[in-house]
Amino acid sequence: MSDQLSATRKAVAAAQRVVVKVGSSSLTTTKGGLAAERLATLVDTVARRVAAGGQVVLVSSGAIAAGIAPLGLSRRPKDLATQQAAASVGQQALAHAYAESFSRYDLTVGQVLLTADDVVRRGHYRNAQRTLDRLLGLGAVPVVNENDTVATHEIRFGDNDRLAALVSHLVGADALILLSDVDALYDGDPRCGGASVIREVNGDADMAGVHAGRTGASGLGTGGMASKVEAARVACSSGIPVLLTSAALAERALGPADVGTAFAATGSRLSARRFWLAHAAGANGRLWLDDGAVAAVVKRRRSLLAAGITAVEGAFDGGDVVELVNPAGKVVGRGVVAYDAAELPDLIGRSTHELPAEQRREVVHADDLVPLR
Known part of the structure; x- marks a missing residue:
């Protein structure tokens, strides 16, 4: 690592409010159950950051993995009911361990x-x-996790990396730190040899040729490097810098930030509503746009009118969130639609002056629309 830190690393090091995500493999043993010493070491590092005047939100995986051994299971369960049972046991153990460890400070x-x-x-x-x-205002350390005891396949985040990115915006974080069992982002699998580390990511061009695996090495987690890269993109696109490294290097990550891979913020910070539209809200349908409408919506940030719509997909009501799709099928935006799906077929492709007076309004108003990169 160069003695000259990048602006991104300086921003992470100076962050007053930071979200720290730690994966299951960093807190639990391969046989299940909590690795008490590793959890205590992480708490030591977080407590030092708080003592220095910072605020930390900890997004912690590990509930399901922590419930494996107490329930006499031999491996991470694959069926939803057993995952929920393991989470109900493990979440209690995880929360108690954090409370006990932070009480030392x-x-x-x-x-x-x-x-x-x-x-x-x-x-x-x-x-x-x-x-x-x-x-945070009361001086507590929030420990966030997906509620695995009640979450179904339909309402899961999929992994806590995405959850951490959403929480970062939710709390107005100045930085996001992703801790796993890998010390940085590589352009290939570092276990296979020949892979090169990527220290700085300033945009999509720096990710060219990178192949990030989708499953964790330990078998205890669900994220893998691909989900961490996607979480970094979500956070960076809304103005939040990200540092990715291993839990073993947490002290450096929460200190000078001179380890791992730094992802520069690539977009401006969105309002809570616009971020919710872009990354959190579920879409109930799609509107297919012609090239003119895509240019108006994405480049000029205009409202979407009926004339620029070529097709309607899905069942939705006025007030629902829909995806906006270009002629090639790529999602270019999201927004709150003003019409029911059943109303639109008679309107699409028609200029505003051709419509009845009561229907001469935007299909998606610019204030309710977020272009996506």
Whole structure:
């Protein structure tokens, strides 16, 4: 690592409010159960950051893995019911371990369990935001995890990396630190030899030729490097710099930030509503646009009119979130649609002056629309 730190690393090191995500493999043993010493070491590092005046939200995996040994299971369960049972046992153990460990520094822990529904639904999103802000304001350390005991396949985040990216925006974090069992991002699998480390990512061009695997090496987690890269993209696109490294290097990551891979913020910070539209809300349908409408929506940030729509896909009601798709089938934006799906076929492709007076309004208003890169 060069003595000259990048602007991204300086921003991470100076962050006043930071979200730290730690994976299952960093907190649990291969046979299941918590690795107490590793958890305590992580808590030591977080406590030092808090003592220095920072605020930390800890997004912690490990509930299912921590429940494996107590339930007498030989490996991470694959069926949903057993995963939920393991989570119900492991989450209790995980929360108790964090509370006990942080108490050594007179720090209070607040457990926050979320499902995807809590960020997909606008009202739930605001409630989660208020809860986390209040915990931080009271000097507590929020420990966030997906609520695996009740989450179904339909309402899961899929992994805590994405959850960490969403929480970073939810709390207005100045940086996101992703801790796993790999020390940095490589252009290939470092276990196979010949892979080169990537220290700085300033945009998509720096990711050319990178092949990130999708499963974790330990078999305890669900994320893998691909989900971490995607989480970094989500956070960076809304103005939050990201540092990716191993849990073993947490002290350096939460200190001078001179380890791992640094992802530069590539976009401006979105309002809570626009971020929710772009990354958290579930889409109930699609509107296919012609090239003119794509240019108006993406480049000029205009409202979407009926004249630029070529097809309607899905069943949705006015007020639902829909995806906006270009002629090649690529999603170029998301927004809140003003019409029911059943109303649109008679309107699409028609200029505003051709429509009845009561239907001369935008299909998706610019204030309710977010272009996607």
